[in-house]
Amino acid sequence: MTNQMRKNRGLGELDSYLENFSGLIKNKLKYQKKVKILDAGCGYGLAMTGLLKKFGNRIEVIGYNKNKQHGTIKDLKRMSIKRGLFTKEDIKKIKNFPKIIYLNAEKKLPFRKESFDFIYCLHSVYLYKDKIEFFKEVNRILKKDGIARISFFEVTMLKNKKEVFDNLRKSNRNHFLEIWNETKQINIIDYFNNIKGIEIKFGKRKSKDHAIIYLEIKKQPKLNFNLKFVNSVNMGLIAPDKYGIRDIYSLNSTPKVL
Numbered sequence: 249m250t251n252q253m254r255k256n257r258g259l260g261e262l263d264s265y266l267e268n269f270s271g272l273i274k275n276k277l278k279y280q281k282k283v284k285i286l287d288a289g290c291g292y293g294l295a296m297t298g299l300l301k302k303f304g305n306r307i308e309v310i311g312y313n314k315n316k317q318h319g320t321i322k323d324l325k326r327m328s329i330k331r332g333l334f335t336k337e338d339i340k341k342i343k344n345f346p347k348i349i350y351l352n353a354e355k356k357l358p359f360r361k362e363s364f365d366f367i368y369c370l371h372s373v374y375l376y377k378d379k380i381e382f383f384k385e386v387n388r389i390l391k392k393d394g395i396a397r398i399s400f401f402e403v404t405m406l407k408n409k410k411e412v413f414d415n416l417r418k419s420n421r422n423h424f425l426e427i428w429n430e431t432k433q434i435n436i437i438d439y440f441n442n443i444k445g446i447e448i449k450f451g452k453r454k455s456k457d458h459a460i461i462y463l464e465i466k467k468q469p470k471l472n473f474n475l476k477f478v479n480s481v482n483m484g485l486i487a488p489d490k491y492g493i494r495d496i497y498s499l500n501s502t503p504k505v506l
């Protein structure tokens with residue numbers, strides 16, 4: 249990851265990019281005393297302290313980064329004070345201040361199955377090789393009835409949902425992920441929407457008039473993608489203005505829906 253990449257998105261971005269994510273938590277807290285949340289690729293972690301400010305001791309939040317250059321607890325405290333979320337004195341008293349761990353999300357995630365009520369991932373998965381394995385891992389560590397939202401890529405915002413998706417289908421813009429059925433490329437939007445427990449949705453990035461396409465996973469006993477990982481390409485190696493990892497998959501067998 250380059251230094252120019254943003255690591256400071258907060259609760260405002262979480263709620264606009266992933267369509268009122270904190271509303272999901274608020275609803276759950278009507279029926280449950282506490283919820284456990286994972287910020288998958290937290291950067292400085294300001295979305296985590298935004299949630300802490302909003303829900304206090306009713307949440308436990310853990311974030312991960314690939315390494316310390318991408319954000320530490322010290323950065324999180326400093327940035328949260330700078331943004332006026334908490335004072336230094338507040339932070340000393342908070343018992344459930346978020347934690348940041350370091351891991352490689354291209355490998356099995358170091359959490360027990362059914363650990364989290366909610367998982368969000370903002371502008372991080374495009375950097376992982378084999379995103380399908382990551383989606384399966386996310387499903388494994390979600391609790392029963394748990395929900396994950398994973399931002400995927402951005403496109404220009406159009407008038408309504410139909411136009412955004414029609415446009416995506418027409419251009420077959422398979423950012424960061426391609427699926428092939430022998431010589432034919434499959435549209436990933438339709439592909440994912442036909443998998444039980446998965447839905448492609450979009451939120452808004454108002455500053456750029458963009459739609460943030462994200463993948464929602466509702467916990468399933470097992471997620472079956474029916475895909476074989478073929479290879480991945482580091483787009484930065486193709487052209488200096490490109491970035492992220494593009495994964496290529498082939499269908500294991502042709503599903504009836506396609």
Ligand SMILES: C[S@@+](CC[C@H](N)C(=O)[O-])C[C@H]1O[C@@H](n2cnc3c(N)ncnc32)[C@H](O)[C@@H]1O
Nearest residue numbers: 255256257289291313314318352353370372375
């Ligand atoms: C562009 S930053 C986004 C940070 C934050 N979510 C935000 O939106 O401000 C990308 C994040 O993905 C994480 N990341 C990238 N590749 C990773 C990998 N293979 N394993 C774990 N984390 C990774 C980085 O550590 C960083 O936290």
